[in-house]
Amino acid sequence: MAAAAQPPSPGALLAWYDRHRRRLPWRAEPGERADPYRIWLSEIMLQQTTVKAAGPYFLRFLARFPDVRALAAAPLDDVLKLWAGLGYYSRARNLHACASAVIERHAGRFPSNEAALLALPGVGPYTAAAIAAIAFDRPATVVDGNVERVVARLFAVEAPMPGAKPEIRSLAATLAPPARHGDFAQAMMDLGATICTPRKPACALCPWSESCAARRSGAPELYPRKAAKAVRPTRYGVAYLVRRADGAVLVRQRPPKGLLGGMTEIPTGDWSADVDLSVSVSTLAADAPFAAGWRRVPGVATHVFTHFALELAVLVAELPLSTPAPPGARWAAADDLASEALPTVFRKALAHGMSGAVTSAPPAVRRAAS
DNA sequence: TACTCGTGGTA
DNA sequence: TTACCAAGAGT
Numbered sequence A: 001m002a003a004a005a006q007p008p009s010p011g012a013l014l015a016w017y018d019r020h021r022r023r024l025p026w027r028a029e030p031g032e033r034a035d036p037y038r039i040w041l042s043e044i045m046l047q048q049t050t051v052k053a054a055g056p057y058f059l060r061f062l063a064r065f066p067d068v069r070a071l072a073a074a075p076l077d078d079v080l081k082l083w084a085g086l087g088y089y090s091r092a093r094n095l096h097a098c099a100s101a102v103i104e105r106h107a108g109r110f111p112s113n114e115a116a117l118l119a120l121p122g123v124g125p126y127t128a129a130a131i132a133a134i135a136f137d138r139p140a141t142v143v144d145g146n147v148e149r150v151v152a153r154l155f156a157v158e159a160p161m162p163g164a165k166p167e168i169r170s171l172a173a174t175l176a177p178p179a180r181h182g183d184f185a186q187a188m189m190d191l192g193a194t195i196c197t198p199r200k201p202a203c204a205l206c207p208w209s210e211s212c213a214a215r216r217s218g219a220p221e222l223y224p225r226k227a228a229k230a231v232r233p234t235r236y237g238v239a240y241l242v243r244r245a246d247g248a249v250l251v252r253q254r255p256p257k258g259l260l261g262g263m264t265e266i267p268t269g270d271w272s273a274d275v276d277l278s279v280s281v282s283t284l285a286a287d288a289p290f291a292a293g294w295r296r297v298p299g300v301a302t303h304v305f306t307h308f309a310l311e312l313a314v315l316v317a318e319l320p321l322s323t324p325a326p327p328g329a330r331w332a333a334a335d336d337l338a339s340e341a342l343p344t345v346f347r348k349a350l351a352h353g354m355s356g357a358v359t360s361a362p363p364a365v366r367r368a369a370s
Numbered sequence B: 001t002a003c004t005c006g007t008g009g010t011a
Numbered sequence C: 001t002t003a004c005c006a007a008g009a010g011t
Helices: A010-020 A036-045 A051-064 A068-073 A076-083 A090-106 A114-118 A125-136 A145-154 A165-173 A181-194 A213-217 A281-285 A334-339 A344-355
Strands: A234-244 A249-253 A295-304 A309-319 A329-332
Touching (some): A036 A051, A076 A090, A281 A309, A329 A334
Parallel strands (some): A234 A309
């Protein structure tokens, strides 16, 4: 009969954190007081987003909007432009709405209790707990993907995700220390990000290795258990790239909500599994927003979203300098394209349309997708 | 509850 | 190349 495993001690994790904590742009140094604005801004950016990807955006936002008042006072479009490329654009809209709410409801200071935080736009259970713990050192059960993985392994939770979330959350709550709530939350996430990683966890370096049921099982990477994934369908569409003689490009504003809501777009037709891109240019051009001398750039621009893949044929047309923009559209100057609130999928379509040779006939050889 | 909602990095 | 993955929220 093996000896009973040691229970995981919060102190052991905190001691590990004191030696191995990551230094991040939004994080206070030991002894410093955390800035709730920076913590909030970073937490929104880090939702489903890697530290590496969010870092440059965080620094740009902080330089442009030093505090919540500056952010609230800015036009939404400025926020969307600065967010372009980071994805999940409802975060940017909610970020702006949340800044205004903090000004109006809380006199410009972030609330410290979880319930009030949870009531703010874009702040869900995880983010409310994270801000309460990290920015205000309040006791809160902070459960993100890292914590779920650490806890699922620590206790060898057999129930598959996402159904196991309630069980994992209650197990996580049992680990809480009597103090240093913010450090503990960050320690859990640092452990998950650097030691208890999804693929090859570095159990030899883990302060909780002697307490970990998944490690004892011999295959810690099998936790958390996961249900089978759904297949990702492909949709097809046509992008209509209109270039004026001076290089300006015709763009539109997307509807305020939904996919890429509020962002700038290159005009396209419907995105559907039923669109056939192998038909003639004239057929594809029949659905164009207006008549023009359309030519097709060989190949397609491809992009993968969370729940579907997209292939866009790109038709290009050149119009005289004097051409007015059609209703609902505007000309974006060539020099301004980089700073437009243009999501990556449209930047790809743009690049595809600008790069490839154009033809009025179907391509003889299928080019590699750009 | 289950689906919607981006992007870039990695093995 | 494909598939998975990353400090989730809103509906």
